[in-house]
Amino acid sequence: MSLDAVTGVLAIPALAAVLLALLPGYWLTARLNVLAALATFLVALSLFFSRPPPGAYLHIDDLNNVFIVLTTFVGLTSSLFSASYIGHELENGRLTPTFLRFYHAMYQILMFAMNLALVANNIGLMWVAIELATLTTVLMVGIYRTHEALEAAWKYFILGSVGIALALFGTILVYMAARPVIGEGLDAMVWTTLVTRAAEFDPALLNVAFVFLLLGYGTKVGLAPLHAWLPDAHAEGPTPISAVLSGLLLNVALYALLRFKMLLAVNPNVIAPGPLLVTMGLISVVFAAFMLYRRRDIKRMFAYSSIEHMGIIAFAFGMGGPLANFAGLVHMTMHSLTKSAIFFAVGHIAQVKGTQQIAQMGGLTVTNPVLGWGLVLGVVAIAGLPPLGIFMSEFLVVTSTFAREPLLAIVLVFGILIGVAGLFLRLNAIAFGEPRGANAEAKASYGPMFAHLALVFMTGVYMPPAMVAWFQNVAKLLG
Amino acid sequence: MRGISFDIAHMLAGTLLLLSFLQLYQDRLYALLNVFALHALALALSVAWQAYVQDAPHLYVTALIALVFKAVIIPVALHRIIVRLGIHREIEKVVGVGTAMLVGMGLVALSMVVMLRVTAEADPLAREDLAFALSVVLLGLLMMVTRRNAVSQVVGFMSLENGLVLAATGAKGMPLVVEISVAFSVLIAFIVIGIFLFRIRERFDTVDVHALDTRRGERQ
Numbered sequence: 199m200s201l202d203a204v205t206g207v208l209a210i211p212a213l214a215a216v217l218l219a220l221l222p223g224y225w226l227t228a229r230l231n232v233l234a235a236l237a238t239f240l241v242a243l244s245l246f247f248s249r250p251p252p253g254a255y256l257h258i259d260d261l262n263n264v265f266i267v268l269t270t271f272v273g274l275t276s277s278l279f280s281a282s283y284i285g286h287e288l289e290n291g292r293l294t295p296t297f298l299r300f301y302h303a304m305y306q307i308l309m310f311a312m313n314l315a316l317v318a319n320n321i322g323l324m325w326v327a328i329e330l331a332t333l334t335t336v337l338m339v340g341i342y343r344t345h346e347a348l349e350a351a352w353k354y355f356i357l358g359s360v361g362i363a364l365a366l367f368g369t370i371l372v373y374m375a376a377r378p379v380i381g382e383g384l385d386a387m388v389w390t391t392l393v394t395r396a397a398e399f400d401p402a403l404l405n406v407a408f409v410f411l412l413l414g415y416g417t418k419v420g421l422a423p424l425h426a427w428l429p430d431a432h433a434e435g436p437t438p439i440s441a442v443l444s445g446l447l448l449n450v451a452l453y454a455l456l457r458f459k460m461l462l463a464v465n466p467n468v469i470a471p472g473p474l475l476v477t478m479g480l481i482s483v484v485f486a487a488f489m490l491y492r493r494r495d496i497k498r499m500f501a502y503s504s505i506e507h508m509g510i511i512a513f514a515f516g517m518g519g520p521l522a523n524f525a526g527l528v529h530m531t532m533h534s535l536t537k538s539a540i541f542f543a544v545g546h547i548a549q550v551k552g553t554q555q556i557a558q559m560g561g562l563t564v565t566n567p568v569l570g571w572g573l574v575l576g577v578v579a580i581a582g583l584p585p586l587g588i589f590m591s592e593f594l595v596v597t598s599t600f601a602r603e604p605l606l607a608i609v610l611v612f613g614i615l616i617g618v619a620g621l622f623l624r625l626n627a628i629a630f631g632e633p634r635g636a637n638a639e640a641k642a643s644y645g646p647m648f649a650h651l652a653l654v655f656m657t658g659v660y661m662p663p664a665m666v667a668w669f670q671n672v673a674k675l676l677g
Numbered sequence: 678m679r680g681i682s683f684d685i686a687h688m689l690a691g692t693l694l695l696l697s698f699l700q701l702y703q704d705r706l707y708a709l710l711n712v713f714a715l716h717a718l719a720l721a722l723s724v725a726w727q728a729y730v731q732d733a734p735h736l737y738v739t740a741l742i743a744l745v746f747k748a749v750i751i752p753v754a755l756h757r758i759i760v761r762l763g764i765h766r767e768i769e770k771v772v773g774v775g776t777a778m779l780v781g782m783g784l785v786a787l788s789m790v791v792m793l794r795v796t797a798e799a800d801p802l803a804r805e806d807l808a809f810a811l812s813v814v815l816l817g818l819l820m821m822v823t824r825r826n827a828v829s830q831v832v833g834f835m836s837l838e839n840g841l842v843l844a845a846t847g848a849k850g851m852p853l854v855v856e857i858s859v860a861f862s863v864l865i866a867f868i869v870i871g872i873f874l875f876r877i878r879e880r881f882d883t884v885d886v887h888a889l890d891t892r893r894g895e896r897q
Binding site for chain 1: 814860
């Protein structure tokens, strides 16, 4: 395999993981982690300008190019946030130096696995990559080894494994469908070949395959009613991992679903995958919106908000068509940026307050103005108020749905509004009013958080024409 | 030749399904592990037979993994864990044996109906294999749902995974089967190590690490 940019986004994290597992010390490894993430991001950016031809295992097209740049960017900012967060965790003894080494190595392996899942041109390889990503995140979620963390990791493990297993069965069925048309062997698992010949596949087999894939990868996306692992995993792991889980891993699983949806779209005789996605998306939105009200743990609350937004995104892609797909893509990008920014804020807030319980937080805008207002901004963004990016994408989703299926749009708007009210209710208690609870000094890095929020704001006000053109092109690809 | 090779494959896959049912009503952990070892053995034989019939030597690797890892190493390791944790007595169940068996039969019927209908075009060997495989997968899922104990959940997951390997080998000429079975073995090894290290006794609600520590009178 020649040394091109695609191998670069895989080789850099893989090498960095080995190095970080071997090197001792916080100062060095935290910087190396950031450096590796930066290098990966730069290599990923170069894919916009030159991309290698598709091979039997790896490929880059307009669709996964967007995902990979987003993944490596949030990977970079999360590594910056992680450096200051983990420094604090070391000081207060929640992490030991041995675990630190393990943590950094796992971080890079996770980046490797996600990048591999995105650039894989082979449905089997993609499955292996998503499994690897699941495994590493399970280990990270359990890293504090408290009672709750182990429980969350175990739950995530069992549910994630079952999801992964069902996805494999679906993958095998896709191969079975492709075999009579394409012939035995590797070719029958290669995306670029599959998509061109999918029209000739046996429709009944493809239908069953998609149901398994939807259940399997849908578990990883966190769509209700398959979401049970998600809030626990987000709440108990280290916050940088919550940010990566919410901002990236859910997207990667969704990407896998979108690829298979594209496969089905080529074949005229299969069931339409859209309504399935729309149904699960709507259930997620409404369910998660109501669940926001009774949350006592701040990270758990934002985990439910992630379920809600993944629901909106799945809904948009399920509706299909150029406009809804475009809105789905924008919403996915904006959600990744905003939600990870919120987790950056929440991570430092939990450190300042020494707890994740909402009841013991209050008046943050008074005691820690920068953090407090950062969180307020983040929540305003995630709630979809103008003029931020999520407002625009939600507006697009809703208006495009009103034009086609007004009833569905009403349910969607209802869910979104319930969710917004729930978020602001909690935000009010956390950010304003009398200061409550313990208050340590914040040694925070605000850079990543405000960088994300600035991007979200900019996109909301003015989306660069190049980005619009690119997303429109991808939306057409998605059909 | 065509007839007998089909019959043997059919018999082995059928054995696998039968053993899945046997697992469903075992209420002692040791017995459950023994049945699982047999399950893995049946899988190894079945995969080896597919390797011979399809003339695909790489499948022998998968068969070997199933034989060594799943029929020997994992059951032995789990056996030791059970002794260490002192949970050999009985398995807590959410539903009774009768209900579980009935639901199991329903699931097998469902998978037959679904798979035989959608694979009408495929060759008969792959077709029956796939139907059996889906039944084994669903029975594995059923077992994970009906058990509370972490060890028996893992056994359920492994028999589910045996079904997947059966499906993958039945799909003639499928690439990456060996890699996928290795990936799964790693996954299972992690789960088992996880149980061992963190001494997870029960399912989600009681991961009682501390109680066990005090019971053993030490903490590393």
